[in-house]
Amino acid sequence: MLISEKMKQTDFSAAESALVAYILDKGIAIDELTIKEIAQATFVHPSTLIRVSKKLGFAGWVELKTALLEEQTYLQTYFDTVDANLPFDSMDGVMTIANKIATLERTTLDDTLSLLNHDNLQAAKQLVLKANQIKVFGSNANTLISQDFALKMRRIGKNVTPCQTLYETAYEAYNCQPNDCCILISYTGENEMILQTAEILKQGNIPFIGLTSIGDNTLAKLSNTTLRLTTRERLYSKIGNFTINTSISYLLDVLYSCIFAEEYSHNLNHLIAIGETVDTRKTSSEIMEESPEFRLQFSESFRPN
Template structure:
């Protein structure tokens, strides 16, 4: 749940409500205001700001103000030229649609990148590298999207399995080993099946990497490393899950790339060596053609000293 949403749903006194309404109305304009200035503008005692902060789960006003400004800045950044829910209209031509979808995907990746936190990403990478087995839990299209990640990871000898059998998630979660790591994907962070899975994994002390929306939600709270998805789409009044799917693909590609980079030359040489034996595809384009001289030069360049 976003802080702004929590403000609207929390039970406040009359004085506290006046303060909250002011904060919501002013948005990022409160950045330069002091506690005293805000209190005077809303005709409340400065201690009211502290009470409101604690009711919202923050230690104090500075912590609430910082988090609120970060949230508002995110919501006002990107997506100023395209609507995530209705990226094109009924009257748009083919190339207009193509351009708008391209803009939407580029914007989504930039938006998701802005949500990435170095420490969380580092934690997620270490959990994946240390795991004997990586298990992915999702629902509907999320499990389909994860298949490419699983394939790429298996090609560099990382054991990745996707839970795909309907109704078996709880059993598969219970059967996970303490040295496993699980990736749970839920846009809302409140999917009942995913939360049940997370609770089982927590009881068994199995690390969780969560891919979910911004703000407070159950999956983020249960995750050892929470990577945030672009949070722009409504639940169903939209043309499609464009930004959600693109955001998931991007984050999984980042996780794979970080794991690959840990042993870059070893993984690259491994893929090239296998490809030389098993990839028999033919190409009519010189761009795609493999050159034996180039392969030797490439692998030599990345050979450890």
Template sequence: MLLVEKIQETNFSPAEQSLVEYILEQKTAIEDYTIKEIAEATFVHPSTLIRIAKKLGFSGWSDLKMAFLEEQRYLHSHFEEIDANLPFSKTDGLLTIAQKMAALEQTTIEDTLSLLHHDTLKQATNLLYHAKEIKIFTSNANIFASQDFALKMRRLKKRTTIAEIIGEQAYEAYSLDDSSCAILISYTGENHLIKQILPILKRQRTSILSITSIGESTISKESDCNLQMTTRERLYSKVGDFTTSMSISYLLDVLYTTVFSKNYQQNLNHLIQMGEEFDTRTSTSPVMQEPPIENRLQIKDSFLPN
């Protein structure tokens, strides 16, 4: 749930409601206002701001203000020229549709990148790097992206699987322990089946890495680490879940590459060695052709210390 939605659904006194409406109207302009200035503008006591913050689950006005400004900046950035729900119209020609879809995907990546923070990404990378087993729990719509991620991780000798069978998720959660990491993927952060396994994962002391939309949700709150996907789509009145799928795929690719980078040269040598032994494909395209084996050895050794 977005903070704006939580504000709108919370019961406030008349004085508090007047203040809340002022904040929602001013949006990011409140960044330059002090507590005293906001209180004077709305004819309330300064302590009213603190009471509102407490009602919304924040320790004080500064924390609420910071969270509100961060959300407002996100909601009013990117996607200014394209609609995530209806990215093209019925009158658009084929190439126009193709151009708009390209713009949608580029904007989605930029939008998702803006939600990444160094320390959170570092924590997520370490959870996966140190896990002996990684299990992904998600809905059917996200299975394909998860399968690609799991395949690449297994090639790095990281045991990674997906809980794909409906009704078996609880049993698979019970099979994990404190050396495992569970990846929970849910756009709303309120997926019923995933929420059911949260107590099990907690009991098993399994590390939980979640990928959800922005805002407060059950799954994000119960996770050890949470990455946020682009949050622009309505639930169903849309052409397709393009931005959600693209954002999840991007985040999983980022996680794979950050784990890869922990042992960069070792992992690169391992992939090249497997390719030399098992990949029998051929191509007449110079772009696809592998260099001679002596050049591949140079690639392997190029990052080794002198």
């Protein structure tokens, strides 16, 4: 749940409600105001800001203000030229639709990148590197997207398995071992099946990475580390899960690439060696043709001194 949403749903006193309404109305302009100025403008005691902050789960006003400004800045950045829920309309021609979807994809990638935190990504990378096996839990399209991630990871020798059978997630979670790692994907962070899986993993001391929306949600609280998905789509009043799917694919590609880079030359040589042996596809395009010169050049550039 976003802080602004939580503000609207929390039970406040009359004075606190007036303060919250003022803060929400000011938006990012609140950054320029002191506690004293806000208190005077809303006719409350400065301590009211502290009480509101603590009711929302923050230690004090400065912490709440910082988090709220970050949230509002994110919501006002990107997606100013395209609607994530209705990116095209009934009057658009095929090329207009194509251009709008391309804009949506590019915007989603920039948006998701802006949410990436170095420490969280580094923690996710280390959990995957140390794991004996990695299991991915999602639902519907999320499970399908994770299959490509699992395929790429298995090609470089990483044991990754998406849980694809409905109602089997609890069994899969119970069978995980402490030296395993899991990835749980839920846009809302409140999917009952995913949260049941998270609780089972917690009980078994199995670390897991959460891929979920921004804001305060249950999956984010339970996860060992969290990678945030672009958060622009409504639940169902939309044309499709365009931004969610793109965001998940991007984050899984980033995670795969971080793992690949840990042993870059070994992994690339491994893929090339296997490809030379089993990939017998033909092509009439020079762009697709393999280059023996590249293979030799790459091998020499990574040869130990």
